[in-house]
Amino acid sequence: MLAFAIRRLVQAIGVMLVVALISFVMFRFVGDPVNQLVGVDTSPEDRAALREALGLNDPVLLQFGRFILRAAQLDFGISYQFKQPVAALIASRLPATLELSLVSAVLALAVGVPMGVFTGLYPRSWVSRAFLAVSLVGVSLPTFLIGILLIFLVSVNLGWLPSFGRGTVVDIGFGWTTGLLTASGLQSLILPAITLGLFQMTLIMRLVRGEMLEVLRTDYIKFARARGLSRRAINFGHALRNTLVPVITITGLQLGSIIAFAIITETVFQWPGMGLMFLQAVQSVDIPIMAAYLLLIAFLFVTINFIVDLLYVAVDPRIRLGGARG
Amino acid sequence: MPYVTGEEARAATAPSDAAAGRGPGLLARLRDNDVWFSFTRSPITLVSAIVTLVLVLSALFAPLIAPHDPFDPATLSIMDSFYPPAWTGEGDPRFLLGTDDQGRDILSTILHGMRISLAVGFASVLFAMVLGVTLGLLAGYLGGVVDSVIMRVADVQLTFPAILIALLIDGVARGVAGPNSYQDIVFGVLVLSIGLSFWVQYARTVRGSVLVEKNKEYVLAARLIGLRPWTIMVKHVLPNVLGPVLVIATINLALAIITEATLSFLGVGVPPTQPSLGTLIRIGNDFLFSGEWWITIFPGITLAVLALAVNLLGDWLRDALNPKLR
Numbered sequence: 001m002l003a004f005a006i007r008r009l010v011q012a013i014g015v016m017l018v019v020a021l022i023s024f025v026m027f028r029f030v031g032d033p034v035n036q037l038v039g040v041d042t043s044p045e046d047r048a049a050l051r052e053a054l055g056l057n058d059p060v061l062l063q064f065g066r067f068i069l070r071a072a073q074l075d076f077g078i079s080y081q082f083k084q085p086v087a088a089l090i091a092s093r094l095p096a097t098l099e100l101s102l103v104s105a106v107l108a109l110a111v112g113v114p115m116g117v118f119t120g121l122y123p124r125s126w127v128s129r130a131f132l133a134v135s136l137v138g139v140s141l142p143t144f145l146i147g148i149l150l151i152f153l154v155s156v157n158l159g160w161l162p163s164f165g166r167g168t169v170v171d172i173g174f175g176w177t178t179g180l181l182t183a184s185g186l187q188s189l190i191l192p193a194i195t196l197g198l199f200q201m202t203l204i205m206r207l208v209r210g211e212m213l214e215v216l217r218t219d220y221i222k223f224a225r226a227r228g229l230s231r232r233a234i235n236f237g238h239a240l241r242n243t244l245v246p247v248i249t250i251t252g253l254q255l256g257s258i259i260a261f262a263i264i265t266e267t268v269f270q271w272p273g274m275g276l277m278f279l280q281a282v283q284s285v286d287i288p289i290m291a292a293y294l295l296l297i298a299f300l301f302v303t304i305n306f307i308v309d310l311l312y313v314a315v316d317p318r319i320r321l322g323g324a325r326g
Numbered sequence: 327m328p329y330v331t332g333e334e335a336r337a338a339t340a341p342s343d344a345a346a347g348r349g350p351g352l353l354a355r356l357r358d359n360d361v362w363f364s365f366t367r368s369p370i371t372l373v374s375a376i377v378t379l380v381l382v383l384s385a386l387f388a389p390l391i392a393p394h395d396p397f398d399p400a401t402l403s404i405m406d407s408f409y410p411p412a413w414t415g416e417g418d419p420r421f422l423l424g425t426d427d428q429g430r431d432i433l434s435t436i437l438h439g440m441r442i443s444l445a446v447g448f449a450s451v452l453f454a455m456v457l458g459v460t461l462g463l464l465a466g467y468l469g470g471v472v473d474s475v476i477m478r479v480a481d482v483q484l485t486f487p488a489i490l491i492a493l494l495i496d497g498v499a500r501g502v503a504g505p506n507s508y509q510d511i512v513f514g515v516l517v518l519s520i521g522l523s524f525w526v527q528y529a530r531t532v533r534g535s536v537l538v539e540k541n542k543e544y545v546l547a548a549r550l551i552g553l554r555p556w557t558i559m560v561k562h563v564l565p566n567v568l569g570p571v572l573v574i575a576t577i578n579l580a581l582a583i584i585t586e587a588t589l590s591f592l593g594v595g596v597p598p599t600q601p602s603l604g605t606l607i608r609i610g611n612d613f614l615f616s617g618e619w620w621i622t623i624f625p626g627i628t629l630a631v632l633a634l635a636v637n638l639l640g641d642w643l644r645d646a647l648n649p650k651l652r
Contacts, residue, residue, distance in 0.1 A: 015482050030501035140634040142584040144591045145626050148607065152614060152623065163615075260487035267592055268611075282497035282594055290497050301485045 008309055012302045019298040024067045027077070027291040028056075076292035081284050086292045090274060095176045096166060097273035100265070101258045103189055104197035109251065112201040116208025120243075121235060123213065131205065138202035143261050147195040147268035154191060162188050164270035188269075196265045200254055207250060211243035245312075252308045256301045374638035381632050385440040392434035393422070397599075402429045411620050424620040427613065432620060435606055436628050442602040443629070446516055447583040451575055453521030454582075458528025459571060463559050465529065466536025473533075480526045488523030488585055495519035496594045512597055520585050527574050535567035573647055577640035580633045587629055603629045 042050075051057060055066065070076070076086035119128040138146075155163035167184030169177040180186060215221065216239055224234050263275035270276070274293070281289035384391060395401055406429035409418045417424060423432035465476040483491070499515040500508050508515075539545060540563070548558045589595035590604030598605060603625045610622025 015485070018482065026498055026501075030498055136637075137634070140580065140637045141630050142588055142591075142633070144588055144604075145607070145630060148611060148614070148622060148626060152619060156614060156619070256485065257487050260489045263489065263493070264588060264592065279493070279592055279594075282493050282500070285497065285501045287501060290494070294494065297490065298486075305485060 004313060005310060008306055012306050015302050016298060020068055020071065020295060021064070023071075023291040023294050024064050026294070027067065027287055028060075028063060030285075030287055071292075071295055076295075077288040079281075079286055079288050081281065081286040081289070086288045089277065089289065090292060090296070093272060093274045093277050095178065096271060097259070097262055097266070097275055099178060099180065100189070100192055100196060100271060100273060101255070101262055104193040104195075105200065105251070105255070105258060107193050108197040108200035108204055111197075112204030113208055113247070115201075116205040117212060117235075117240060119205065120209045120212025120216070123209075135202040135205055138198045143195060143199060143264045144268050146198055147191070147265060150191050150195060151268070161191050163191065164188075166272060192265050192269045192271055195268065196258065196261055199261065200251070200258065203254065204247060204251065207247055208243055211246060212239060215239045215242050249308050249312055252304055252311075255304055256297075259297060259300065368642060370638060371642040374635040374642075377631065377635040378639055381440060381628075381635070382444060384437055385444050388434075388437040388441045392431075392437045393420070394431040394434045396430040396434045396438060404429055408618055410618070411624075423624050424618075426610065426621045427618075432624055435601065436603070436625055439601050439603045439606050439625060440628060440632070442596055442600055443583055443586060443604070443632075446513070446520070446586045446596065446602065447579055449517045450520035450524070450582045450586070451578050453517055454524035454578065455528055455571065455575055457521065458525035459532050459564075459568075461525065462529035462532025463536060463564065463567075466533035467540060467555065467559050467563065476529065477533075480529055483523075484526055488520070488581075489588060491523045492519040492585060492589055493592075493594060495522065496589070509597055516586065516589065516595060520582055520589075523585070524578055524582065527578070528571055531570050531574060532567050535570065536563055539563050539566055569647060573640065573644045576636065576643050580636040580640060583629075583636065584633050603632075 055063060058066075074087045076090075078084065079086050079089055082089060115131050119131050122128055151163045154161050162184070165188060167186070167188035168182040169185055170181045171177050178185070180189070221234060221239060224238055229237075259275070262273060263279055265271065266273045266276040267279055277289065278293045280286070281293070389395075406418070406421070406425050407427050409416070409421050409425040411417050411424045411432075412419050412422045421431045421433070423436070425431055426435070461476050465473040496515060496519055499511070499519075503511060536559075544562060545558060548562055586595060586602060587604030587607070590602045591608045593608065595604055596602045598609075601609070606625035607622050607629070610618075610620075610625065613619075613621050
């Protein structure tokens with residue numbers, strides 16, 4: 001178990017280094033950092049002095065080392081667009097994205113799991129077929145289209161919910177602003193959360209359904225029925241428990257997709273989060289923000305994958321006993 | 327599944343073939359093929375195939391069948407702007423689906439936009455397929471270090487969602503090429519970035535199939551008579567592993583179209599002078615609130631129908647070619 005953990009840790013560090021390299025190359029060599037930071041009428045001598053001061057004339061390896069050191073201290077340089085430290089910019093937008101992602105993940109689980117259980121237990125009922133049809137649509141439609149359709153139906157035609165922004169937010173310390181404590185904040189959260197969560201929800205529903213169908217066919221379920229256990233005890237006590245392990249691991253791995261699709265959802269609803277900032281950075285070629293975003297996202301993914309891998313091995317004894325994973 | 331015995335096959339042969347002592351002709355064999363059988367028996371698949379065909383053909387012949395030319399400034403008149411669809415009260419029968427803010431006919435823009443969407447979609451799938459199949463062949467057949475490196479890269483890339491990769495490549499290309507020359511290469515960059523996010527699936531599938539085929543006798547025979555590895559890979563192994571690739575390609579096509587639409591919607595896709603469906607949706611989004619809903623809803627519906635139809639076709643193909651379900 002320990003050897004496995006160490007191996008995965010080394011792999012994770014390797015991936016981070018590769019991403020850091022890509023990030024550094026982007027940061028240093030795409031466009032000219034000095035040109036971005038100074039005005040048009042700065043003299044060549046001042047530019048050369050700035051170049052020296054920023055350490056841009058040192059050997060590349062040294063610059064890379066410095067880059068990694070600074071990144072570890074959360075210093076990602078200055079944004080070209082906003083002329084402010086990137087770390088501060090990201091920190092100010094982080095709460096918005098995290099709240100949106102977490103709420104939609106919870107929503108997807110809360111709706112997807114029961115729907116999956118239902119369609120797994122009663123596959124022939126027309127309700128199940130309706131759910132499956134909806135799930136097919138949920139997988140085929142692009143996220144931004146779902147957002148636009150929701151805005152069109154709910155905001156424009158019915159006027160029930162706002163369609164952009166975060167509503168009034170409350171500052172609860174540590175620089176974390178939350179929209180969950182105000183009515184307008186909650187209202188603004190509903191449509192984006194549904195848009196972001198729909199894809200996850202259909203995925204979870206199909207997964208739970210598939211797992212339930214498989215588990216219900218197994219021998220130990222047949223024996224439980226033969227022993228006369230109540231349907232509820234079988235379905236929830238035994239079948240559901242076994243379907244939850246893959247569901248949780250897949251949901252954890254899907255966190256990456258949520259962050260990516262958050263970019264789209266934030267654009268449609270003008271949600272002031274990290275994703276929208278990243279998109280604006282791509283459009284205006286603001287390299288420091290792009291590089292920092294890449295590093296942060298990579299770190300998040302690698303960490304999540306690492307934890308999920310460890311969890312999987314810890315929970316499923318078959319993997320531990322089976323020796324090294326392929 | 328219709329299983330045709332030898333006598334039935336000979337009985338079903340056209341008289342001319344039977345007289346000449348040949349087996350059933352090509353047409354007869356195609357008609358009895360079980361894949362065709364499952365195709366004609368499933369109404370959903372038939373409908374989605376017809377829909378896809380209609381959409382693709384209308385996109386292909388867009389310049390011929392579009393009622394107006396939306397890109398010729400001479401034919402546009404600002405007086406024609408904001409006409410609602412023809413069946414509503416204030417519509418104009420010349421513009422079936424209404425016009426946008428510059429007087430362009432929505433139906434024509436949709437036809438041309440679908441052309442661009444499909445072109446980019448097909449091109450990226452083709453690129454991903456060529457890249458993925460080649461790398462998969464190399465990894466599977468050569469094994470060893472080549473295999474490890476390619477699979478390592480694939481694993482790292484799989485941790486990141488496609489949108490993120492596409493956005494990053496686009497941003498870097500923007501920075502490297504500068505805003506002027508970027509416009510020239512934008513289609514290439516788009517195809518590259520979308521294709522690069524999809525190659526892994528092909529590579530993995532092909533590698534798996536190659537590993538199986540590698541141990542078969544015909545490969546051994548080819549090696550014994552001294553054929554070079556490249557010849558063996560391309561002429562003998564490749565045709566046998568292409569089946570699943572086709573399934574992946576069809577399912578990927580829907581995803582590629584959606585990804586391109588998303589990138590265009592976000593503003594980092596095709597240039598506004600040659601709008602795809604995603605661009606049209608983005609442009610129309612601004613007018614959603616002032617009541618001109620048709621500018622964004624009709625392209626949206628077209629995109630949704632296209633993606634759904636291709637998705638359904640891919641689903642059917644996957645089930646029809648799946649040996650486990652036969």
